[in-house]
Amino acid sequence: MTVSKEVIETILDRILLAPVKLYALMVSQRPNHTLIEVELDHLGHPYGSVSLLECEQVSRKLNEELERISPDLNYTLKVSSAGAERKLVIPEDLDRFRGIPVRLVYKLEGSNDKEGIFKILDRKEDRIFLEPFSKRKTKGSKKKEVILELKDILKGNLYVSI
CATH class of the missing domain: 3.30.70.1350 (Cation efflux protein, cytoplasmic domain)
Known part of the structure; x- marks a missing residue:
């Protein structure tokens, strides 16, 4: 049966x-x-x-x-x-997990796929505003904001730093 x-x-x-x-x-x-x-x-x-x-x-x-x-x-x-480092459902999870580190695989025009760990700052329509994530605390230095188009994000998952 x-x-x-x-x-x-x-x-x-x-x-x-x-x-x-x-x-x-x-x-x-x-x-x-x-x-x-x-x-x-x-x-x-x-x-x-x-x-x-x-x-x-x-x-x-x-x-x-x-x-x-x-x-x-x-x-x-x-x-x-589903696990702490679960696969992201894009774009919904980009709003849900705002402020939490994520590992994203993305493409930039004219280059191979790239991978990075970011904190999600915001999403406005098809643009994602990110901050590069580092485990090390850096005093006084402002991290450069990264802006990706939603169509350029190939996959992602939550990232748990230890």
């Missing part, structure tokens, strides 16, 4: 309570086994991190629903947070 990704999404829509929402869902069907991987996002947390308790609650409720609708299903369920 199998269960579709759409059925699992419908169940998650019912059991997830704001500010926790679905970030990603992967369902891998194998001949006699299904792997279900759920990644959660917390809209109220600065980095979107979901607690272990929240993951446990979603896992328990999803297990109960799967057992109810498909008692013969042989599956493994993994529920986790």
Whole structure:
């Protein structure tokens, strides 16, 4: 017996309570086994991190629903947070994670892809205003602002500095 990704999404829509929402869902069907991987996002947390308790609650409720609708299903369920260095959904996350360091891969006209770590200062329409990020504190020196066009950002993820 199998269960579709759409059925699992419908169940998650019912059991997830704001500010926790679905970030990603992967369902891998194998001949006699299904792997279900759920990644959660917390809209109220600065980095979107979901607690272990929240993951446990979603896992328990999803297990109960799967057992109810498909008692013969042989599956493994993994529920986790999307992670502190998650992939960014562009452009939405550029507004959401303003002020937080991000690693961006971008292109500039006539050059190869570039990569940098920046703090998001602002976004106005299709322009992103960034400040280069450094772990070292520099006294008195103002960092040069970088402005990128939204179309030039190839990918990005949150960056956690230690």
